[in-house]
Amino acid sequence: MLKIENLEAEIDGKAILKGLNIEVNAGEVHAIMGPNGAGKSTLANVIAGKEEYEVTGGNIELNGEDLNELAPEERAHNGVFLSFQYPVEIPGVSVTNFIKTAINETRKAKGLEDMPAKDMLKMIREKSELLEIDRKFLGRSLNEGFSGGEKKRNEIFQMAMLEPKLAILDETDSGLDIDALRIVANGVNKLKSKDNAVIVITHYQRLLDYIVPDFVHVLHDGKIVKTGDASLALELEAKGYDWIKQELV
Amino acid sequence: MELQDKLLSSYIAFEDNVDTDSSVHEVRSQALQNFEKVGFPTKKLEAWKYTSLNSVLKQDYSLFPAKVEAIELADVKQYFIHEIDSYKVVFINGKYSSFLSQTTHEHYDVCLMSSALSSPKYKETIDKYFNKVAKQDNLTSLNTAFATEGAYIHIPKNTVVKKPIQIINFITGAEAATMVQPRNLIIVGENAQVQIIERHQSLTSNAVLSNVVTEVFADKAANVDYYKIQDDEISASLVDNSYIEQKSNSVVSVHTFSFGGNITRNNLNFYQKGEHIDSILKGITITEGKQHVDHHTLVHHIEPNCESHQDYKGIYDERSTAVFNGKVIVEKEAQKTNAYQQNNNVLLSDKATINAKPQLEIFADDVKCSHGCTIGQLDDDALFYMQQRGIPEKQGKGLLMFAFANTVLESVKIPEVKQRITKLIANKLGVNIGFDL
Numbered sequence: 001m002l003k004i005e006n007l008e009a010e011i012d013g014k015a016i017l018k019g020l021n022i023e024v025n026a027g028e029v030h031a032i033m034g035p036n037g038a039g040k041s042t043l044a045n046v047i048a049g050k051e052e053y054e055v056t057g058g059n060i061e062l063n064g065e066d067l068n069e070l071a072p073e074e075r076a077h078n079g080v081f082l083s084f085q086y087p088v089e090i091p092g093v094s095v096t097n098f099i100k101t102a103i104n105e106t107r108k109a110k111g112l113e114d115m116p117a118k119d120m121l122k123m124i125r126e127k128s129e130l131l132e133i134d135r136k137f138l139g140r141s142l143n144e145g146f147s148g149g150e151k152k153r154n155e156i157f158q159m160a161m162l163e164p165k166l167a168i169l170d171e172t173d174s175g176l177d178i179d180a181l182r183i184v185a186n187g188v189n190k191l192k193s194k195d196n197a198v199i200v201i202t203h204y205q206r207l208l209d210y211i212v213p214d215f216v217h218v219l220h221d222g223k224i225v226k227t228g229d230a231s232l233a234l235e236l237e238a239k240g241y242d243w244i245k246q247e248l249v
Numbered sequence: 250m251e252l253q254d255k256l257l258s259s260y261i262a263f264e265d266n267v268d269t270d271s272s273v274h275e276v277r278s279q280a281l282q283n284f285e286k287v288g289f290p291t292k293k294l295e296a297w298k299y300t301s302l303n304s305v306l307k308q309d310y311s312l313f314p315a316k317v318e319a320i321e322l323a324d325v326k327q328y329f330i331h332e333i334d335s336y337k338v339v340f341i342n343g344k345y346s347s348f349l350s351q352t353t354h355e356h357y358d359v360c361l362m363s364s365a366l367s368s369p370k371y372k373e374t375i376d377k378y379f380n381k382v383a384k385q386d387n388l389t390s391l392n393t394a395f396a397t398e399g400a401y402i403h404i405p406k407n408t409v410v411k412k413p414i415q416i417i418n419f420i421t422g423a424e425a426a427t428m429v430q431p432r433n434l435i436i437v438g439e440n441a442q443v444q445i446i447e448r449h450q451s452l453t454s455n456a457v458l459s460n461v462v463t464e465v466f467a468d469k470a471a472n473v474d475y476y477k478i479q480d481d482e483i484s485a486s487l488v489d490n491s492y493i494e495q496k497s498n499s500v501v502s503v504h505t506f507s508f509g510g511n512i513t514r515n516n517l518n519f520y521q522k523g524e525h526i527d528s529i530l531k532g533i534t535i536t537e538g539k540q541h542v543d544h545h546t547l548v549h550h551i552e553p554n555c556e557s558h559q560d561y562k563g564i565y566d567e568r569s570t571a572v573f574n575g576k577v578i579v580e581k582e583a584q585k586t587n588a589y590q591q592n593n594n595v596l597l598s599d600k601a602t603i604n605a606k607p608q609l610e611i612f613a614d615d616v617k618c619s620h621g622c623t624i625g626q627l628d629d630d631a632l633f634y635m636q637q638r639g640i641p642e643k644q645g646k647g648l649l650m651f652a653f654a655n656t657v658l659e660s661v662k663i664p665e666v667k668q669r670i671t672k673l674i675a676n677k678l679g680v681n682i683g684f685d686l
Contacts, residue, residue: 048637051629072636073645081637088634092652098638101648106639141652158638 001026001063001197002047002166008057008222009046016042018222019058024166027194031208031233032201034219035241040201041085043219044170048082049075062166076102077109079165079196083155083172090142095154096124098142099161106162127160131187148175156187163191168199173207185210205237218244252306252428253288256391257281259312267397273366276380280393283385290387299572299604300543305486305512308456310428314342318421320452322349328450329415332665335446336414338400342421343429345398349417358403359414362432365401374403378436382464382492382520389490389516392462396432399463402445406438406468413444413663418459419452420485426456433463437471439496444474444663449487456511457485464492467499469523474502476666480509480673483538490516497523504661505532506670507542508677518547519557521583526555531657533562533670535650535677536569536601543572550583550613559590562654565601576608577618584613590620595627595653647680 002024009017016039024030034040046053047060049072060067067075090098104114115123128138131153143151152172159167169188173181188211192198200211208216208230216232217224218241226232226244236244250258260281267274289306290297318341329337336359339349345361352360365371366379380396383389400416420427437443451457467473479487487510493501507513519528534542548557563571573592594603607620627649635645651658651674658674661667 048633050633071642072633073639073641076637076639084634084637088628088631090631090634090649090652092655093648098635101644102635102638102640105641105644109639162638 003061004058006058007046007055007060009042009053009055011042011053015056016053016222017046020219020223022217022224024197024199026165026197028215029192029198029200029211029213031213031216032199032219033203033216033233033236038219039222040219041170044082044168044199044201047075047168048072048080073105074109076162077106081159081162081164081167083152083159083167083169085171085174087143087151087155089144089146091144093142094139095142096138099124099158102158103161123161127157130160130190131157132183133157149177149180152176152184153180153187156184160187160191165196166199167191167196168201170201171203172200173202173204181207182210205233208233220244220248252308252310255310256312256395257285260394263313263395268367271366272376273379273396277394277396280380280385280390283390284387284394287387287390296545296574299570300512300514300541302512305456305458308426308458310456310458311422311425312428314344314422314427318342320346320349320419320421325349325419325450325452328417328419328448330413330446330663330665330669332668333413333663335412338414338416340398340418340431342427343398343418343431346419357405357408357410358401360401362399362401362434363397365434366397371401374436375434378434378464378466380464382466382494383462383490384492384518388460388488389462392430392432392460392490395430396462399432399434401433402435402443404437404441404443406440408438408441410441410443413446416445416447418449418461420450420457420459422451422453422455422457424455426458427453428458428460430460430462433461435463435465435473437465437467437473439468440470441468442472444476446476446478446663446666448478449481449485451482451485454482454484457482458488459485460488460490462490462492465494465501467493467495467501469496470498471496472500474662475504476661476663477503477505477515478670478673479505479507479513482509483511483540485510486512488514488516491518493519493528495519495521495523495526495528498525499523500527500529502529502531502660504657505544506673507532507534507536507544508673510540510542512541512543514543514545516545518549520549521551521555521557524552524554528555528557529660530557530559531561531660533654533657533674534571535564535674536571537566537677538569539567540569541571542569543574545572545574545576547576547578548588550577550579550586550588552582553584553586555583556587557589559592560657561592562657563592563594563603564597564650564653565594565603566597568598568600570602570604572604572606574606574608575620577610577620579609579611579613579616579618581612584615586613586616586618588616588618592620592622593653594624595650596624597627644680647675647678650674650678
């Protein structure tokens with residue numbers, strides 16, 4: 001599904017990704033771990049197409065299509081979803097209206113009519129129940145005054161509504177208490193299928209107790225330096241990252 | 250000939266058509282003398298520092314269009330809020346159009362200034378109110394000197410006007426540039442309520458200059474809800490001079506939506522003559538090209554325990570320029586005043602300019618006065634967030650701008666007006682908004 005080869009990217013002239021390779025197939029869950037400043041969030045933003053990051057080398061392909069040529073919204077239309085580490089507050093636009101607009105714009109891009117209001121409401125009801133989201137919450141301005149946990153739950157709610165092919169969860173566990181973590185993880189697990197894939201970016205092993213990865217990658221200094229199965233995450237949790245850095249020397 | 254000379258020398262011809270023995274004409278003559286003395290405002294005046302009328306005054310305007318031109322309703326229906334039942338006071342080139350209007354004298358007067366000025370029945374009221382709150386400045390004096398026509402609205406005490414009143418001034422001016430000076434007088438009695446929508450609409454690409462004066466008197470506990478829709482042709486300029494006098498417990502709200510036109514200058518003045526008054530001034534301005542919109546507001550807190558709320562949002566693109574000058578005066582006697590002013594601006598282009606100036610003169614010591622002014626760009630992170638969810642950049646920008654203007658939009662009380670403004674904004678921004686915010 002996603003194939004990244006020798007990816008190099010920089011921001012403000014500073015190289016962050018320095019020849020990164022990863023391949024993610026449908027039905028898989030990949031975890032990307034690594035110390036601060038390794039380039040984890042950069043990778044997420046580069047895949048999603050944030051303009052500030054300049055791709056200076058390598059390829060990103062989604063189902064054979066070169067993502068680099070596409071605007072962020074086109075990537076979204078092709079099934080890329082990024083759950084933001086810091087979801088943006090947009091006062092004046094309600095959660096419901098925002099997600100309606102997002103869904104109908106995506107449908108428009110695919111040559112489809114707007115989703116009938118009845119179907120939309122039904123879907124909103126189902127998905128908000130899945131994420132244990134209060135109905136009142138849906139009428140509030142997007143992320144405005146939301147707690148950290150509410151923001152993250154709202155991200156996964158949007159993911160549930162948009163049904164992406166590739167979901168990237170950027171530090172979705174940060175700022176979550178244990179109950180919220182369970183709800184969010186449960187939501188992600190229910191959305192997982194053989195046709196989609198999930199990349200979980202995290203510092204800590206804790207989220208991976210709930211969302212069990214097929215592969216764990218360690219990102220260090222802009223490259224994937226080690227890949228293993230779920231047990232690698234446990235090892236990292238116990239030993240930290242220094243031993244990997246030493247292995248590299 | 251300079252416009253000023255042309256106006257002054259046309260006065261004799263003007264006097265041929267009005268009753269020169271009336272008390273109103275005395276007021277006019279004095280105003281003419283005043284205008285003769287002060288002339289048109291120049292950038293040397295502090296109040297006109299950022300707005301130059303030079304290019305507008307250079308035009309060779311036709312001052313007294315000879316006859317009423319007929320307009321087909323179908324051609325201008327779009328300029329009315331036609332989805333609702335309303336009274337309409339419509340003028341074409343400054344002359345009353347009975348065909349497009351729907352007036353009444355039944356429970357209240359929704360009619361014409363010309364008849365109010367000439368009929369003995371109204372003399373007492375006219376003497377009591379005409380030109381009593383209007384300032385004697387340049388352009389108001391000029392309007393007063395030539396005041397003959399406009400809307401005359403008189404709502405007696407304890408009367409609720411169920412239908413909104415639309416005041417619309419069309420300019421056809423097919424052959425020449427046209428200058429008009431509508432004069433509106435609105436008297437709202439004790440405990441009475443009225444909603445008014447005002448619009449100036451050119452139907453030509455020739456230059457138009459409208460110099461309008463509106464006086465509003467809101468008696469005790471009166472409620473006036475006023476909407477100004479400024480979405481004119483790019484060749485049309487407008488100076489809107491509005492003066493509002495409020496008595497105790499009255500609430501007057503004015504929303505100004507400035508999207509179109511060449512140069513638009515709003516002089517919106519509130520005078521609070523009583524206690525427990527609320528004055529509400531709100532505006533959304535969206536400009537592009539070389540448009541210029543200037544909001545000069547004044548709230549004069551004269552007595553204690555009153556409030557004022559100002560909220561102006563502006564979005565400026567290309568080389569357009571704008572001014573917000575919000576003046577609040579709190580007199581020594583006006584203790585316990587609560588005056589709030591908010592002015593937020595977004596510049597979409599490096600070449601666009603906003604001159605924002607809050608001006609607070611506070612002489613009382615026990616008051617709450619707050620003002621906030623921001624100038625910024627659209628939030629790139631918010632835009633990326635929207636794009637990431639599949640909303641195209643242009644649409645996302647539109648949505649952000651809508652959200653930005655929403656605090657003003659949501660206080661519009663007539664749903665059809667709100668809908669229309671939403672549409673006008675969407676058109677202006679070139680986006681589809683698939684829902685009501």
